[in-house]
Amino acid sequence: xxxxxxxxxxxxxxxxxxxxxxxxxxxxxxxxxxxxxxxxxxxxxxxxxxxxxxxxxxxxxxxxxxxxxxxxxxxxxxxxxxxxxxxxxxxxxxxxxxxxxxxxxxxxxxxxxxxxxxxxxxxxxxxxxxxxxxxxxxxxxxxxxxxxxxxxxxxxxxxxxxxxxxxxxxxxxxxxxxxxxxxxxxxxxxxxxxxxxxxxxxxxxxxxxxxxxxxxxxxxxxxxxxxxxxxxxxxxxxxxxxxxxxxxxxxxxxxxxxxxxxxxxxxxxxxxxxxxxxxxxxxxxxxxxxxxxxxxxxxxxxxxxxxxxxxxxxxxxxxxxxxxxxxxxxxxxxxxxxxxxxxxx
Numbered sequence: 378x379x380x381x382x383x384x385x386x387x388x389x390x391x392x393x394x395x396x397x398x399x400x401x402x403x404x405x406x407x408x409x410x411x412x413x414x415x416x417x418x419x420x421x422x423x424x425x426x427x428x429x430x431x432x433x434x435x436x437x438x439x440x441x442x443x444x445x446x447x448x449x450x451x452x453x454x455x456x457x458x459x460x461x462x463x464x465x466x467x468x469x470x471x472x473x474x475x476x477x478x479x480x481x482x483x484x485x486x487x488x489x490x491x492x493x494x495x496x497x498x499x500x501x502x503x504x505x506x507x508x509x510x511x512x513x514x515x516x517x518x519x520x521x522x523x524x525x526x527x528x529x530x531x532x533x534x535x536x537x538x539x540x541x542x543x544x545x546x547x548x549x550x551x552x553x554x555x556x557x558x559x560x561x562x563x564x565x566x567x568x569x570x571x572x573x574x575x576x577x578x579x580x581x582x583x584x585x586x587x588x589x590x591x592x593x594x595x596x597x598x599x600x601x602x603x604x605x606x607x608x609x610x611x612x613x614x615x616x617x618x619x620x621x622x623x624x625x626x627x628x629x630x631x632x633x634x635x636x637x638x639x640x641x642x643x644x645x646x647x648x649x650x651x652x653x654x655x656x657x658x659x660x661x662x663x664x665x666x667x668x669x670x671x672x673x674x675x676x677x678x679x680x681x682x683x684x685x686x687x688x689x690x691x692x693x694x695x696x697x698x699x700x701x702x703x704x705x706x707x708x709x710x711x712x713x714x715x716x717x718x719x720x721x722x
Contacts (some may be wrong), residue, residue: 416616432668435615439677443611447677450607453600455479457522460597464589468707469505473699476688477501483685487678490638494519497689506697506703517586518597525564525594526601531631532560539624543659568594576681605631611677612653615669619661 401516462474480501484493484580494518503684526658532542534556538550571594589597609627616626633652637645654666 385610397601404686405448415617430664432671439614440672443614443672443676444680446607446611446614447681449481450604450611450677451482451681453607454482454523456600457597458515458524460589461518461601464518464593465506465511465514467511467515468703469502469507470703470706473505473692476692479681479691480685482687483678483681484689487682499533500687501692501696503702504693506700514586518589520600521567522597523604524601525567525598526603526605527631527634528560528564529598530602531628532557532564534628534631536561539622540656541622541625546656547655564598568598580646608677612669612673615672616661617665621657625657629653632656643646646664 452475458474458478458481462469462471477498481493481498484497486493498516499512501516503509507515510693514618535553537557538554540553542550553634571588572591574588578585580586588594606627609623609630612630613621613623613626631648631651631653633645636652637648650667650670653670654663657666680690
């Protein structure tokens, strides 16, 4: 199946409900209006000389530490595709999966999930020899893995009130706790279902998906929790130490992540800044917050994107050769299986 056929197949089998489409459009329009207004208001109040001073004040060791954390996070996210490999049983080797996952994650963050998470993943996997149903299962497992960790981590932070909100936001604490409880309940339901459910298969966009083994579901949760935690750790490291707690930084990042998903703005540009400044300005100056977020965007978005572009070009240039190698390896395994069966007789 060609890439164009794969794209047509995917579009045809992923037609969303009309009510959901209109709800998403309304929410997107709301955020497209709200975010620019808030951002413009905040930018007018920012002392830009503070931003410059904060950026200059970063030590090289601090920046190198953040880069190391970012690369660790990307490697963890790329390993989500290894869960997909175990789940589907496909024959693409790990040495091809990790760089592919790295590229898709970088493009996903910077250019939206439709470009990096979906279109690019379908293209690269089809070029390496996988069919559309298998790729869809991998993509589904990636989504579940990412948001399972989000549900658990955000649920704990919201439920136990670990975010230090401004006084005028205290009224929203109870609502966050309720949301947190619901998040944890959904995550627990998934983990329990993977362990005990008798019905193991569900239909997902006209594709039959089976619940993974319990061990895989816990691996999903662990990796995703670690990945989200590392993302928050970068921002926490770039902020002045002792001024704001790590759970607060991580909680605000999680709030910003879901807001970015709703708005569909690539990289959540402006959304994350607005939320961080709004929720942290009672503890830090706006210039200091913005400087940390600029550093975060350079380290976690732009640098990996530059690396990903190079890796992507290499994958594209070698895809045909890698596919041929994968096919040969698969053909070598087939005779062995038959001979082993004959020897048993």
